[in-house]
Amino acid sequence: MFIQTEATADPASLKFLPGRQVLAEGTLQIRDREAAARSPLAVKLFNVDGVAALSFGADTIIITKSGGDWQHLKPALLGVIMEHFMSGAPVVLEPIKAIGEVSSEAQAMVATVKEALRLVIDPELGYNIVDLGLVYDVAIEDGGVANITMTTTTRGCPATNYLKDGARDAAWSVVGVEFVDVKLTYEPPWTPEMMSVEAKRHLGIADGDGW
Amino acid sequence: MPAARRPAPLQQKKNAIVLGATLSRWTMSYFAAALIAFLAAELLMTLGYGYPSAPVESASTLVLVHLVVLGWLSLLMCGALFQFVPVLVARALYSDSLPLPTLVCLIVGLAALLLGFLQMDGFVSTVFAFFPAAAALLAIGFGLALWNLGRTLWAARPLPLPARFVVVGLCSLAATVTFGIIFTLVLRGVTDNPHLADVVANGVPLHAIAGLGGWLTFTAMGVSYRLLAMFMLAPDLDSSRSRAGFYSGTAALAVAIGGGVAAICFAASLTLALLAAGLLGLCALVLYGADMLRLYRARKRRVIELNSRMAAFAMAGLAASVILIVALAALGFFAQHVAATAFLVAFGWLSGLGLAKLYKITAFLTWLECYGPVLGKTATPRVQDLAVERRAIRWFFLYFCAVWAATAALLLEMPMAFQACAGLMLIASLGIIVQLVRIRRLLDVGVAMRLPPGIRMPQLLRCSVQHD
Numbered sequence: 223m224f225i226q227t228e229a230t231a232d233p234a235s236l237k238f239l240p241g242r243q244v245l246a247e248g249t250l251q252i253r254d255r256e257a258a259a260r261s262p263l264a265v266k267l268f269n270v271d272g273v274a275a276l277s278f279g280a281d282t283i284i285i286t287k288s289g290g291d292w293q294h295l296k297p298a299l300l301g302v303i304m305e306h307f308m309s310g311a312p313v314v315l316e317p318i319k320a321i322g323e324v325s326s327e328a329q330a331m332v333a334t335v336k337e338a339l340r341l342v343i344d345p346e347l348g349y350n351i352v353d354l355g356l357v358y359d360v361a362i363e364d365g366g367v368a369n370i371t372m373t374t375t376t377r378g379c380p381a382t383n384y385l386k387d388g389a390r391d392a393a394w395s396v397v398g399v400e401f402v403d404v405k406l407t408y409e410p411p412w413t414p415e416m417m418s419v420e421a422k423r424h425l426g427i428a429d430g431d432g433w
Numbered sequence: 434m435p436a437a438r439r440p441a442p443l444q445q446k447k448n449a450i451v452l453g454a455t456l457s458r459w460t461m462s463y464f465a466a467a468l469i470a471f472l473a474a475e476l477l478m479t480l481g482y483g484y485p486s487a488p489v490e491s492a493s494t495l496v497l498v499h500l501v502v503l504g505w506l507s508l509l510m511c512g513a514l515f516q517f518v519p520v521l522v523a524r525a526l527y528s529d530s531l532p533l534p535t536l537v538c539l540i541v542g543l544a545a546l547l548l549g550f551l552q553m554d555g556f557v558s559t560v561f562a563f564f565p566a567a568a569a570l571l572a573i574g575f576g577l578a579l580w581n582l583g584r585t586l587w588a589a590r591p592l593p594l595p596a597r598f599v600v601v602g603l604c605s606l607a608a609t610v611t612f613g614i615i616f617t618l619v620l621r622g623v624t625d626n627p628h629l630a631d632v633v634a635n636g637v638p639l640h641a642i643a644g645l646g647g648w649l650t651f652t653a654m655g656v657s658y659r660l661l662a663m664f665m666l667a668p669d670l671d672s673s674r675s676r677a678g679f680y681s682g683t684a685a686l687a688v689a690i691g692g693g694v695a696a697i698c699f700a701a702s703l704t705l706a707l708l709a710a711g712l713l714g715l716c717a718l719v720l721y722g723a724d725m726l727r728l729y730r731a732r733k734r735r736v737i738e739l740n741s742r743m744a745a746f747a748m749a750g751l752a753a754s755v756i757l758i759v760a761l762a763a764l765g766f767f768a769q770h771v772a773a774t775a776f777l778v779a780f781g782w783l784s785g786l787g788l789a790k791l792y793k794i795t796a797f798l799t800w801l802e803c804y805g806p807v808l809g810k811t812a813t814p815r816v817q818d819l820a821v822e823r824r825a826i827r828w829f830f831l832y833f834c835a836v837w838a839a840t841a842a843l844l845l846e847m848p849m850a851f852q853a854c855a856g857l858m859l860i861a862s863l864g865i866i867v868q869l870v871r872i873r874r875l876l877d878v879g880v881a882m883r884l885p886p887g888i889r890m891p892q893l894l895r896c897s898v899q900h901d
């Protein structure tokens with residue numbers, strides 16, 4: 223393995239070209255040690271004294287130093303990079319999503335998508351599908367992928383496809399949503415108990431047990 | 434289904450057909466043809482055509498009877514089943530292209546049958562063999578309907594309870610049509626097989642029971658289980674009581690039709706077979722009635738719509754028919770008043786339920802046609818917004834009152850009063866039909882929401898899937 227280096231416009235930064243793919247897509251800016259947690263390579267690089275920030279590209283690693291001399295830093299950095307790529311360890315770990323740990327940005331988007339889904343009414347009950355409890359789940363993934371899980375009041379209802387398409391179109395209308403996947407499920411089957419208080423009141427339904 | 438990408442909505446539309454049930458294109462045409470036959474029959478009754486002015490077995494009564502049972506009720510039921518069986522079994526209709534040729538065969542076949550009756554009477558004096566033509570066309574028409582619905586149901590086994598009612602109803606339709614064809618062929622002299630001649634001489638009650646009781650009533654019972662649960666937000670019933678009702682009803686029909694034919698062929702007592710069938714049928718209807726009461730009580734929707742309220746009137750008509758039959762039979766007057774009970778079954782129960790559900794289904798199908806495609810893109814009216822119940826209700830009241838009064842007039846043997854009541858029925862039906870046309874034309878939808886961009890005014894007689 224042969225690692226090239228290149229000077230950059232900023233004398234405090236040096237570009238390393240390991241001759242391998244660094245990132246599959248995009249760029250990653252890592253400004254401090256905390257932010258490095260996702261990348262085993264970044265953690266090791268920050269362990270070298272004098273490293274201030276990192277920037278990963280498709281096949282480049284730009285390292286910015288806080289002080290010191292490149293003459294001293296360079297051999298240590300080359301060693302870390304070489305060792306890392308030889309070990310076959312990933313540059314960045316796959317994001318592990320802990321349950322309930324959704325970024326606030328995604329949370330805000332979920333709320334916006336739900337609001338948009340209120341445009342879709344169940345034609346028979348005449349109320350929006352969110353308050354009727356027909357939308358079981360809205361999840362937003364990276365890249366603006368909205369995953370909607372929903373049901374209909376009646377299995378085999380002739381409006382099913384329209385409700386599904388309507389939910390898709392409504393979610394699409396939200397800025398930032400690029401992909402929509404609507405899944406239909408009848409598990410668990412819908413019951414009137416799943417409605418919001420307003421929907422129940424609107425339909426004149428008493429609060430109480432499901433059926 | 435793959436994730437949907439913004440630039441390819443058309444491609445998405447294609448794989449969107451996932452859960453079967455969609456818009457049945459020709460159902461509206463069936464309804465329109467049925468309503469025309471209904472109005473024609475009411476007009477004939479108002480003018481004093483057929484019973485009670487003519488004998489029950491006269492050609493004019495036969496014309497009237499078949500205009501009602503085939504032209505009105507059977508077309509209505511077929512149109513509704515093409516839309517509704519897929520909902521019952523959550524599966525697409527076997528063929529979307531068969532309903533149109535089916536409809537053409539049934540209408541032309543019915544016309545030939547009516548002309549055949551008139552020919553029997555000497556009223557029509559051409560030599561053309563109307564009866565065999567009617568037999569062939571009706572056999573093809575109902576055969577196609579049975580094939581299409583049968584294949585849909587067969588593919589969906591195991592069937593939920595309401596769908597099993599429909600299966601038994603369809604088997605009864607096959608029996609009714611078979612009897613009818615035998616009648617026409619024997620009456621025309623095409624065959625002189627002695628067994629078949631016996632069937633014609635004694636089998637008319639079996640034909641009527643299979644048609645009114647098996648095909649029309651049993652199917653309507655099954656469909657009502659589901660429609661009422663759906664529209665009133667009540668739980669689907671499939672208790673042991675519901676199943677007991679289903680089995681005793683099925684047994685009643687089997688004893689009446691199978692046992693009846695056997696009794697005729699072996700010269701045994703037909704009355705005995707019909708009595709046994711009657712008791713089983715009574716059981717089935719009582720259990721059904723208990724289930725319907727439970728459905729109405731268990732409903733989550735406190736304020737129910739016109740169609741569910743009017744369906745209750747129709748069911749009261751069914752209950753009244755049962756009571757009337759039992760009372761007349763106990764008093765020994767049944768033979769004398771069989772026409773009055775058949776009238777109450779056909780107009781109080783079957784037509785009443787048909788009109789009530791038509792009011793709902795027309796609005797629902799029109800909604801699907803016009804607003805389904807733009808759901809999620811723009812604000813849409815509710816199904817209820819297509820209809821103004823306040824306006825429709827008085828016509829429904831007039832209709833039911835007129836039917837009950839007409840039944841009384843028949844029982845009291847007052848033909849003029851009967852004609853007057855038939856006239857009121859005609860007016861009420863016209864009033865209801867005007868409401869249906871208003872629904873179809875979106876006349877009661879606020880202008881702001883009436884026609885979203887890209888949506889056409891629906892055709893009166895045909896549903897077409899509109900794309901955005």
Ligand code: HEM
Nearest residue numbers: 489490494495502568571609610613614616617641644645
């Ligand atoms: C829903 C289906 C049907 C019902 C409920 C029904 C009902 C009836 C009733 C109640 C009668 C006796 C009427 C009277 O005596 O005034 C009758 C007679 C008759 N029906 Fe039907 N019918 C149905 C279908 C058919 C079909 C499909 C055909 C022909 C293909 C047919 C042919 C006849 C004939 C020829 C008679 C006269 C029998 C005779 O007088 O000997 N019916 N039907």
